[in-house]
Every structure is written in structure tokens, then in C-alpha cells.
Amino acid sequence: VVPFTIVCGECDQCRRGNFSVCERSNRNKDVADKLFGHTTAGLYGYTHLTGGYAGGQAEYVRVPYADVGPVVIPDGMTDEQVLFLGDILPTGWQAAAQCDIQPTDTVAVWGAGPVGQFAIRSAVMMGAEQVICIDNVPERLSMARAGGAITINFDEESVLERLKELTRGKGPEKCIDSVGMEAHAARSIDSMYDRAKQALMLESDRPHVLREMIYVCRPAGIISIPGVYGGLIDKIPFGAAMNKGLTFRMGQTHVNRWTDDLLKRIQEGQIDPSFVITHSVSLEQGPEMYKTFRDKHDGCIKVVLKP
Structure with a gap:
């Protein structure tokens, strides 16, 4: 399995386990340095700021540092069990791990897509007292409930009022943003x-979830952000975050930090990541399935394409 983060294994950040900010794998380092201050790692399928590497669904993929990054899979495991070690399983796991979950914690997860589903199950495995999932797609909410979450459909009820009710007015201690820059809140x-600022190219991302998390998170709580943000966001209540003493933990996933442990958990039956697969189709059906996923038809949550 090839992780989406490209790592050299030898730079200072890799030695510290901070693989998503590898100092050597971004071939466009100079461009990233100018925009970010310091480069990130090279990432498959992102932008030229992260190296411009073709994504995992390109016709061909070059694998730099191929003797370091890829995860060796033992015999006897199915593709479906281990496919998601390359990205969404460790991403959901890191999202929960960043929360330092305690046995008395309520963990609220915004977004019940594939990463959100793994964040929910990770939080449950880490011993959270209750996990709450916020989304508006019925089949995603159903999958979240199957994973142990209490669900809130934001089209049908107030997220603020329901969270207040479920936490006896105190708010969740830990909040996870599995949505990122394309939040919907009709x-x-x-x-x-x-939406208006984005249309006028005055803002690149839609940070509704980030604002909502800052507002509802219990004082001295942790906000974990695996959801990707691409550029500039506006009207963030930073005064509320500072005065409530919130801690922010975020970033692209340090995939190789987690894969040995997660592979062992899959082998031992603690988690079977294949639960998230709703469609398994031939490569020729790819264009059709992109539309199905985009339009959220046919209960589509995760598609596996088989060449």
C-alpha cells in the first residue's frame, strides 16, 4: 500500500515521525516555502504546492523513496482490508489520536464521509464516553450509528441545541472537523x-464547521482538523477560541506513524476497514461512479475500482 504522503525517512521531520511535513519529498519546495513559509511533504493528487505528483487514480504513478514509504502487507489479507491504510484509515485515526480522548469525553465529529466514519470508530476504540456525528446524508448517518455514534441531521434539527442537550449544557470536550473547506449548511x-465571497474569489474555503466547532466546544477542549483547508478563510471567531482556551491540532496525516499499529489491529480483528465500501466496480465504470458519489445517489459512500 502506497501512502498519499511521500516520505524520505531521513530528514529531521521524518525522524521525528512528522511524515506529512517531510523536508525532502516536495519537488516544488521553493514555491511552497514562499506561500506557506516552510514546505510540506510531497503529496499525491494535491496541488503543485505539494509537488504536483499525479494522484493515485492516474494511469501511472511514480513512487519516490519506494524503499521507505510503502506499507508491506502480509500474506492472507484481502485488498479491501488494507486499501485504506494509504490514507483515510490513518487520517481518521490521527484525528481521534490528536484529541487525547479520556473515558469521560464526548467527541463530536462533523462529517460522516469515509474519513468521518473512521474517526468515529477510532474515537470509540479509544474509549470515548459518547461519540456524536453531524451530517445530513441519511445513509452516512446510518453507517455512523452502526459504528457507535449518536447522530444529528443538521437539516432536521439544531446542531447547537442538540449538542447542548447531549452534553448537559457543557459542550463536547473534543471536536473533529472531517469536512474541511467545502462545508454545507443550507x-x-x-x-x-x-458562498458569495467564494463566487467573487474573495475567499477560497467555506469554514462554517470551523466556526461552529469553536462556538460549541467546551472551554479548555481540543479541536482536531483532518479536513483539508486550501487557502484563505474569513470571519473566524478567534477571540472566542483564545478566551475559551481551546487547543487546535491539525495537518495532513503522518500516515507511516500509524500504519504498523493499524495493520496489527486489522489482523487481530479490532477493525475491518472494508465496512466503508458501498460500491465495488470495474475501472470502466469509474466516470459513472464519480457522478454517483458526487450526487450522493444509491447510498454511495466509498467506491473501490478494480482494474
Whole structure:
């Protein structure tokens, strides 16, 4: 399995286990340095800021540092069990690990897509008292409930009021943003504001979820952000975050930090990542399935393409 983060294994960051900020694998380091201050690792399928490497669904993929990054899979395991070690399973796991979950914690997860589903199950495995999932797609909410979460459909009820009710007015100690820069909130004023600014190219991301998490998170809580943000966001209530003493932990996934442990957990039956697969089709059906996933038809959550 080839992780989406490209790592050299030898630079200072790799030696510290901070693989998503490898200092050597981004071939466009100079460009990233100018925009970010310091480069990230090279990433498959992202932008030229992260090396411009072709994605995992390109016709051919070059694998730099191929003797370091890829995860060797033992015999006897199915593709479906281990496919997601390359990205979404360790991403969901890291999202929960960043929360330092305690046995009395309520963990709220925004977004019940594949990463959110793994964040939910990871939080449950780490011993959270209750896990709450916020989304509006029925089949995703159903899968979240199957994984042990209490669900909130934001189209049907107030996220703020329901979270207040479930936490006896205190708010969740830990909040996970598995949505990122494309948050949807149809009846939200700030969401409409973001849409307008985005259309005018005055803002690149829609940070409704980030604002909501800052507002509802219990004081001295942790906000974990595996959801990707690409550029500039606006109207972030940073004063609330600072005065509530919130801790932010975020970043691309340090995939290789987690893979040995997760592979062992899969082998021992603690988790079977294949639960997230709703469609398994031939490569020729790829274009059709992209539309199905985009439009959220046919209960589509995760597609596996078989060449």
C-alpha cells in the first residue's frame, strides 16, 4: 500500500515521525516555502504546492523513496482490508489520536464521509464516553450509528441545541472537523456569506464547521482538523477560541506513524476497514461512479475500482 504522503525517512521531520511535513519529498519546495513559509511533504493528487505528483487514480504513478514509504502487507489479507491504510484509515485515526480522548469525553465529529466514519470508530476504540456525528446524508448517518455514534441531521434539527442537550449544557470536550473547506449548511447565514465571497474569489474555503466547532466546544477542549483547508478563510471567531482556551491540532496525516499499529489491529480483528465500501466496480465504470458519489445517489459512500 502506497501512502498519499511521500516520505524520505531521513530528514529531521521524518525522524521525528512528522511524515506529512517531510523536508525532502516536495519537488516544488521553493514555491511552497514562499506561500506557506516552510514546505510540506510531497503529496499525491494535491496541488503543485505539494509537488504536483499525479494522484493515485492516474494511469501511472511514480513512487519516490519506494524503499521507505510503502506499507508491506502480509500474506492472507484481502485488498479491501488494507486499501485504506494509504490514507483515510490513518487520517481518521490521527484525528481521534490528536484529541487525547479520556473515558469521560464526548467527541463530536462533523462529517460522516469515509474519513468521518473512521474517526468515529477510532474515537470509540479509544474509549470515548459518547461519540456524536453531524451530517445530513441519511445513509452516512446510518453507517455512523452502526459504528457507535449518536447522530444529528443538521437539516432536521439544531446542531447547537442538540449538542447542548447531549452534553448537559457543557459542550463536547473534543471536536473533529472531517469536512474541511467545502462545508454545507443550507439555512446558515454564514454559509451564504461564504458562498458569495467564494463566487467573487474573495475567499477560497467555506469554514462554517470551523466556526461552529469553536462556538460549541467546551472551554479548555481540543479541536482536531483532518479536513483539508486550501487557502484563505474569513470571519473566524478567534477571540472566542483564545478566551475559551481551546487547543487546535491539525495537518495532513503522518500516515507511516500509524500504519504498523493499524495493520496489527486489522489482523487481530479490532477493525475491518472494508465496512466503508458501498460500491465495488470495474475501472470502466469509474466516470459513472464519480457522478454517483458526487450526487450522493444509491447510498454511495466509498467506491473501490478494480482494474
